[in-house]
Amino acid sequence: MSALGERLARQIAATGPMRLSDYMAACLGDPQHGYYTTRDPLGAAGDFTTAPEISQMFGEMIGLWLAQMWMQAGRPTPLLLAELGPGRGTLMADILRAARAVPGFAEALEVWLVETSPALRERQRDTLAKAIPAARLHFADTIEELPTGPLFVVANEFFDALPIRQFRRAPGGWAERMVGLEDGQLLLGHAPTEPDAELDRRFGTPPEGAIVETCPAAEAVVAALAQRGALLLAVDYGDWEGTGDTFQALRGHAAADPLLAPGEADLTAHVGFRWLAEAAAGHRPLFTTQGAFLERLGITERARALARAGGDDIVSQHRRLTHPDEMGTLFKTLALVPPGMPDPPGFA
Ligand code: SAH
Numbered sequence: 001m002s003a004l005g006e007r008l009a010r011q012i013a014a015t016g017p018m019r020l021s022d023y024m025a026a027c028l029g030d031p032q033h034g035y036y037t038t039r040d041p042l043g044a045a046g047d048f049t050t051a052p053e054i055s056q057m058f059g060e061m062i063g064l065w066l067a068q069m070w071m072q073a074g075r076p077t078p079l080l081l082a083e084l085g086p087g088r089g090t091l092m093a094d095i096l097r098a099a100r101a102v103p104g105f106a107e108a109l110e111v112w113l114v115e116t117s118p119a120l121r122e123r124q125r126d127t128l129a130k131a132i133p134a135a136r137l138h139f140a141d142t143i144e145e146l147p148t149g150p151l152f153v154v155a156n157e158f159f160d161a162l163p164i165r166q167f168r169r170a171p172g173g174w175a176e177r178m179v180g181l182e183d184g185q186l187l188l189g190h191a192p193t194e195p196d197a198e199l200d201r202r203f204g205t206p207p208e209g210a211i212v213e214t215c216p217a218a219e220a221v222v223a224a225l226a227q228r229g230a231l232l233l234a235v236d237y238g239d240w241e242g243t244g245d246t247f248q249a250l251r252g253h254a255a256a257d258p259l260l261a262p263g264e265a266d267l268t269a270h271v272g273f274r275w276l277a278e279a280a281a282g283h284r285p286l287f288t289t290q291g292a293f294l295e296r297l298g299i300t301e302r303a304r305a306l307a308r309a310g311g312d313d314i315v316s317q318h319r320r321l322t323h324p325d326e327m328g329t330l331f332k333t334l335a336l337v338p339p340g341m342p343d344p345p346g347f348a
Contacts (some may be wrong), residue, residue, distance in 0.1 A: 002033065007033075020176075021164055021216070023179040024247075025217075026262070027263050036120065058091070061297040078108055079150050079152060080152070081110070087156075092113065096111075125137070154233045155233070160270065174196045174212075175193045213246060215271070226282065226338075231344075234273075236332065283337055285334060286337065287347070289329045291329055292328075294322050296346045
């Protein structure tokens with residue numbers, strides 16, 4: 001077992017089984033051994049790849065989307081543009097390049113990167129060194145550190161990295177998924193069944209054995225952003241209502257055992273977008289697939305232009321981002337629009 005695994009095992013031996021969410025939070029975010037704290041997980045040599053790493057077109061479409069919303073909002077200047085979990089900074093670099101197509105927009109931006117990983121922060125600083133003056137590039141550990149002012153927020157594959165709780169329907173209530181210990185090995189089990197009115201409200205009374213998930217951390221982030229009137233665009237894998245057991249580990253682009261090497265595999269779960277929308281009280285949710293969103297924003301025309309200009313691989317990039325057999329329908333796009341702001345493009 002990893003060093004973090006040994007520590008978690010000692011902790012469980014001392015104080016009893018831990019919630020899946022606490023396990024996930026430790027594996028991903030432990031300040032010393034956490035998965036994101038210690039490495040750059042992206043790219044061919046890493047554990048997974050993401051839409052902005054596949055193609056510049058992804059960030060360009062989002063950049064134009066943001067520019068349009070900025071114009072519709074009356075060109076607030078300065079505008080705080082925050083990205084949650086910016087990875088290598090590629091999405092923001094592509095956004096900023098596309099932003100220059102709209103006069104005044106790039107110059108209006110104060111960019112805030114909300115990132116806990118020191119390794120990735122360095123990477124983001126490098127990527128963005130030429131994209132925006134250093135004085136307008138800021139870092140924050142949490143959204144609480146964002147200053148006041150008009151705020152647009154983007155997040156790609158951020159919410160799937162936040163810790164989930166998981167429950168199994170049992171007679172008379174719900175049994176929470178826990179990580180316990182047996183013969184020195186971590187193993188998954190369940191806490192005793194308890195009634196839970198909030199889970200009943202969300203999921204009704206599904207058949208015994210049905211599994212549901214919640215992500216309190218994601219809901220807290222969305223609620224706080226909505227509270228301050230931010231426009232939010234989230235892209236991630238998942239569905240309107242999450243269903244079933246979606247907790248998974250990824251290592252070297254393949255599924256792995258989530259208990260085997262804590263801190264060394266990526267742990268994720270699908271996003272239940274409905275619960276994010278509910279957390280954004282007063283905001284209008286608009287929801288569609290990544291493929292439809294990008295198509296409506298004009299990715300096909302952009303791909304043609306890039307291909308004509310001699311761009312490599314453009315057809316396959318376009319396919320990976322939009323095709324139903326690739327990311328096109330597994331990934332979804334959710335906009336949470338503050339009251340008074342018109343409907344954004346890209347959603348039917
Ligand atoms: N958005 C990027 C990276 C996705 S990976 C892309 O699409 O390529 C998830 C990102 O979220 C990483 O940058 C990771 O360090 C960051 N992250 C994970 N948990 C976080 C948290 N609680 N607060 C801030 N950032 C977090």
